[in-house]
Amino acid sequence: MGLESAFADEPAFVPYLAAGDPNYGDSLAYVEALAAGGADAIELGLPFSEPIAEGTTIQNAIVRSLEAGMTPERFFEFVADLDVDVPLVCMTYYNLIYQYGQAAGPRPFVARAAEVGIDGFVVPDLPAEEAGPLRAACDEFGLDLVFIVAPTTTAERLDRMREQVSGYVYVQARLGVTGARDDVGDATEESLARIADWDVPKAVGFGIKTGDHAERIVASGADGVIVGSALVDIVAEGYENDDPTDEVAGRLEALARELKAGALRGTQERPQPERT
Amino acid sequence: MGLESAFADEPAFVPYLAAGDPNYGDSLAYVEALAAGGADAIELGLPFSEPIAEGTTIQNAIVRSLEAGMTPERFFEFVADLDVDVPLVCMTYYNLIYQYGQAAGPRPFVARAAEVGIDGFVVPDLPAEEAGPLRAACDEFGLDLVFIVAPTTTAERLDRMREQVSGYVYVQARLGVTGARDDVGDATEESLARIADWDVPKAVGFGIKTGDHAERIVASGADGVIVGSALVDIVAEGYENDDPTDEVAGRLEALARELKAGALRGTQERPQPERT
Amino acid sequence: MSIEDPKFGEYGGQFVPEALMPAIEELADAYERYVLDNEDGFMDEFRSRLADFGGRPTPLQYADQLSARYDTDIYLKREDLLHGGAHKLNNALGQVLLAKYMGKERIIAETGAGQHGTATAMAAAHLNIPCEIYMGETDIARQRPNVFRMKINGSEVVPVTVGRGTLKEAISETMREWATTVENTHYVIGSVVGPHPFPKMVRDFQAVISEEAREQAIGKTGGLPTDVVACAGGGSNTMGAFAEFVDDESVDLHAVEAGGSSLEVDEKAGVAPNSATLSTGDEGVLHGARTKLLQDSDGQIMESHSVSAGLDYAGVGPELAHLVDEGRVNPVNVDDDLALEAFHRLSQDEGIIPALETAHAFGYVEKHHDDLGDTVVINVSGRGDKDLETVIEETEKRDLDIAPDMSILQRMGGGGL
Amino acid sequence: MSIEDPKFGEYGGQFVPEALMPAIEELADAYERYVLDNEDGFMDEFRSRLADFGGRPTPLQYADQLSARYDTDIYLKREDLLHGGAHKLNNALGQVLLAKYMGKERIIAETGAGQHGTATAMAAAHLNIPCEIYMGETDIARQRPNVFRMKINGSEVVPVTVGRGTLKEAISETMREWATTVENTHYVIGSVVGPHPFPKMVRDFQAVISEEAREQAIGKTGGLPTDVVACAGGGSNTMGAFAEFVDDESVDLHAVEAGGSSLEVDEKAGVAPNSATLSTGDEGVLHGARTKLLQDSDGQIMESHSVSAGLDYAGVGPELAHLVDEGRVNPVNVDDDLALEAFHRLSQDEGIIPALETAHAFGYVEKHHDDLGDTVVINVSGRGDKDLETVIEETEKRDLDIAPDMSILQRMGGGGL
Numbered sequence A, B: 001m002g003l004e005s006a007f008a009d010e011p012a013f014v015p016y017l018a019a020g021d022p023n024y025g026d027s028l029a030y031v032e033a034l035a036a037g038g039a040d041a042i043e044l045g046l047p048f049s050e051p052i053a054e055g056t057t058i059q060n061a062i063v064r065s066l067e068a069g070m071t072p073e074r075f076f077e078f079v080a081d082l083d084v085d086v087p088l089v090c091m092t093y094y095n096l097i098y099q100y101g102q103a104a105g106p107r108p109f110v111a112r113a114a115e116v117g118i119d120g121f122v123v124p125d126l127p128a129e130e131a132g133p134l135r136a137a138c139d140e141f142g143l144d145l146v147f148i149v150a151p152t153t154t155a156e157r158l159d160r161m162r163e164q165v166s167g168y169v170y171v172q173a174r175l176g177v178t179g180a181r182d183d184v185g186d187a188t189e190e191s192l193a194r195i196a197d198w199d200v201p202k203a204v205g206f207g208i209k210t211g212d213h214a215e216r217i218v219a220s221g222a223d224g225v226i227v228g229s230a231l232v233d234i235v236a237e238g239y240e241n242d243d244p245t246d247e248v249a250g251r252l253e254a255l256a257r258e259l260k261a262g263a264l265r266g267t268q269e270r271p272q273p274e275r276t
Numbered sequence C, D: 001m002s003i004e005d006p007k008f009g010e011y012g013g014q015f016v017p018e019a020l021m022p023a024i025e026e027l028a029d030a031y032e033r034y035v036l037d038n039e040d041g042f043m044d045e046f047r048s049r050l051a052d053f054g055g056r057p058t059p060l061q062y063a064d065q066l067s068a069r070y071d072t073d074i075y076l077k078r079e080d081l082l083h084g085g086a087h088k089l090n091n092a093l094g095q096v097l098l099a100k101y102m103g104k105e106r107i108i109a110e111t112g113a114g115q116h117g118t119a120t121a122m123a124a125a126h127l128n129i130p131c132e133i134y135m136g137e138t139d140i141a142r143q144r145p146n147v148f149r150m151k152i153n154g155s156e157v158v159p160v161t162v163g164r165g166t167l168k169e170a171i172s173e174t175m176r177e178w179a180t181t182v183e184n185t186h187y188v189i190g191s192v193v194g195p196h197p198f199p200k201m202v203r204d205f206q207a208v209i210s211e212e213a214r215e216q217a218i219g220k221t222g223g224l225p226t227d228v229v230a231c232a233g234g235g236s237n238t239m240g241a242f243a244e245f246v247d248d249e250s251v252d253l254h255a256v257e258a259g260g261s262s263l264e265v266d267e268k269a270g271v272a273p274n275s276a277t278l279s280t281g282d283e284g285v286l287h288g289a290r291t292k293l294l295q296d297s298d299g300q301i302m303e304s305h306s307v308s309a310g311l312d313y314a315g316v317g318p319e320l321a322h323l324v325d326e327g328r329v330n331p332v333n334v335d336d337d338l339a340l341e342a343f344h345r346l347s348q349d350e351g352i353i354p355a356l357e358t359a360h361a362f363g364y365v366e367k368h369h370d371d372l373g374d375t376v377v378i379n380v381s382g383r384g385d386k387d388l389e390t391v392i393e394e395t396e397k398r399d400l401d402i403a404p405d406m407s408i409l410q411r412m413g414g415g416g417l
């Protein structure tokens, strides 16, 4: 199942959770709740000890997951155990991909990911310049490789990414690291305009928290919204208050519904493409 | 009463106490006890805040005296109050002599000392090179100025002192600062030999504690012995144990007697000067 | 447009979040223009400020007692005399000045032991530009004097509370902060690590060490030294001391890492009780560069350890990793015990109290002087004032013959230093 | 036979116990032969060791921010960069080397704040000669890092328990110890005080400061400075900074003493809450020399006070006293508050954390820059690492606008530094 399929008919809602946060069993339930709430694809974080692109919320999720015993091998089991029928994206840092298996290099990791049902990757510390080997392995196993476009990305770098991107392009709504904020969307329209003619779906992330955010983003022309920290916050709160798993799952599903609904509303307000 | 008179007939015993140690009244009693014990002259310390030539014993005596309120003016009163009929030597540091009175310079101090009955001075931090003004004031008021000869004193410096010394010459038995020790007398004979032809009495000090020491020193040819720390030790002990004044005075008188007796014994063993 | 190769063989590169790419491209461009091409006289101003503010040149001193001890001519390159007490200022001053040439309005930096932080704070005060230093909570608690020095130089010190609160976390946090404020902010990284152009640029700023040492050695001995020895954490004093000698094939270069308490690792706990990255690490990607790392078999970064906070880092500069693979640099290590002993020996024999980091270089020479040639240059990367408390503690734990009797400090009462 | 005049006008001389006279005569003789006449190449070796071990020359740095603040060219003579962190090594190294030339086998020295003690301990280790440092009990307790530095350099630290256990008592005690061991021992006195030849000899060892500064100033500005400013405790950095300018009549020389908390004295308690000897003291005899002193009307020496331990001394160098009487040196003082403020200003504006002693010189320039000429040299006599604890405490007691917020140190827990 190619990632692009998630964006086929309507704006996609793509949630993120760190796999194994706060533990293996609960995390399975939470990811499944997102699917139940209308996720069109899911980004699953494989925790790395040095997550330089994450804000505090996701850093803490990563610490919880690692402390509960998450490893790359467990992650693959996790994916295999998941009962969802949407495309899955593995979000992790390059060192884990590179070290996996006997021989150094990304191929063993990609092979195993394909085996358990991963559809693509987002690797925030892997720039297009260094992506050759991973791109090749993805091609070999039929997986997608998503790149992130930032507000500051230069035209030259856009070209380099465009050559290699597949599945969707991740449009970073603002500078900085992941984390829910209120000031979403300001730089988004401009970013979307710069890649309007790319032939992959454009999903916008970084700081989207509510249905209204999602609506505004889609109204600006995005093909989908990516939401991480707002969901992780729910996991964190449940963990801290020791809430029952199904209650937390219920809250995640509810927010998922709101976000998906917002995204759908956004389509209506979208400037209709002129027919030719 | 010239200091030299103390050495006229027999070897002199010259004790030292810090005036006002541990307080004005007791100190008067202690000094008088020394006279009763046979002192031929007495060195009275006028405490200075930076006694660089003193060992720990006398430093502590000076601290006690200063804390009990001793000042140069009180010192002069002390001398006036004393009921003894032996010559008195004021031992102090040059800054106190220099600062006394309205005009800077030693004259006012010497004038006042003469008035209360001081017969001479020992000033350990005043070398012969700097002694001119004090020597002049002493001459004016008929007082003596004692110099200290150390084992290391050069021939050249001996000449300079010889020109200015009067009363007696203080022969330092060993290197270092004041303080009772057991190793007295080793360098003494040599020192005495170097100044044998001086026409002032030679008194040896630094480290003499017992009658036997005194005996040995006099046997080596000294005209007298100077004893400080051993006596100050008695004062200190009495002060620490809060002993009655007359008991302490009794101990001082007893040690004085022993020392004087030792000195007298020393005369017998002395190589008789050849008659000419 | 940048033309410099961002790699050293297979090491190096620019493994950073996209949001940072423009910043490091801008920096790479600025590096080439100002540092390599001396545009606007940048390098002239840098060298002149290093001389007047920093106190360069530092001496190359003949060590009388050590030379006699080893029957070898030992020369000390005295970076401990640089303003701030370590080689760190060479880099900090260079980068802060570069930030000004680039029109940046704000400096951020990470620090572990606090030496790079204090150097950056000094440079920022000197050049009148606001500065924030990110420092792990644990490090703040154990490096109080350096925290105070940064604050009195007018810098903010921002506590990093994630993870164990040490250098690794502080670097990650500073990268995140940079990703957020990249347009007006320059990140002054503290060693020859991180994405291109940092490893080359920091090396070039530190290369003044070997530039001077090479000339001084020729002046004093009539020729090149046989060996250059430097401790290696990230490797900035190391590359600084080696740079100008790399092409002199007769000169052996020894990079001395922290052997810590042991070279064995505890995979389960994710702890390597050393930071001997060059000797025991594997290739991987960390903090923006491919290099040698202390990592478990999954690729998770391990906690490193050394008695010297400044060597306590799980990575190492990519150029050093490359030079080791090429056989040009000899990777060795010295454990905590030997380093402490060397600390005391240099203090007593030469009257120089070295940083504990530096002491590792001396520990190596003590142990291996028979394998060295007859003219050895040791880089004294910093002074040990910052380490007094650690040395007291660590010396007390051991039974070192060479250590002085410290009981006077107990007798005279009072708590810590 | 010594030919040098032991006096400066009426000041100076040799007011010492007879037992010491031969030692100071021997020293005066050695001073003339080795220092003045460079016998056996003494001065050449001294200068070469000062360069290689000490890190000379130290820079004369243009201070950008202060020059702008005062609209005057301010140059900093960077003695804080000397090995050990203060000008003290110039003298300590000179005297320890001289002791070796004289065939002495043992070094003793006194110390108050510990700066002279650490410098002497470093020099003694460097020149491989046993060393004992006398230090008051009170000072040992409050200067622990410096005690530790001396010990790790291999020196013994001997506690002085008489009196209040501070510098005055330590000097007296060291003189006593010298009187006992004079034949094989040299007493390294820490400032331009004590009996002849110390004031001249220490001045000559420190004169390298003004020798360099004069040449550097001419090199940088094309002429002589209008003013030289230095703090004065005993006055060794002061005389070092002034010496080569004394004959340049156009150059104004300002000696900045510690005004402490007040210039009023408490005769009854024997306390002067300052150490402004040159401004408020009277002629007298202390520690072997006639000079200006803080004393009561009887001539007893007062306890002095300053926030900076190194200025906290009741006497002053006799040559300075003479130059003040002659009108050649301008005696001024700066109180604790102003000095603290200057400490923070220099740290924040120039990235140099000065010793609290040094901060007094900057306090004077802050207050009186309108009275100064257009090219001012300030002697940065030492660095402030040793003063961090005092500065925290003293800053907390006051409400200084300029002081940084130190709450991070409380938040992060832990006791002292």
Ligand SMILES: Cc1ncc(COP(=O)(O)O)c(C=O)c1O
Binding pocket: C086, C087, C088, C113, C114, C115, C116, C190, C191, C192, C231, C232, C233, C234, C235, C236, C237, C238, C309, C310, C311, C355, C357, C358, C381, C382, C383
């Ligand atoms: C004195 C000193 N030496 C060495 C190091 C290690 O750093 P590098 O390997 O980058 O020189 C440090 C780091 O703090 C240091 O302070």
Ligand SMILES: Cc1ncc(COP(=O)(O)O)c(C=O)c1O
Binding pocket: D086, D087, D088, D113, D114, D115, D116, D190, D191, D192, D231, D232, D233, D234, D235, D236, D237, D238, D309, D310, D311, D355, D357, D358, D381, D382, D383
């Ligand atoms: C940095 C510094 N400056 C000045 C002084 C005062 O001494 P002097 O007046 O002899 O230079 C000291 C004494 O410890 C000091 O450490």
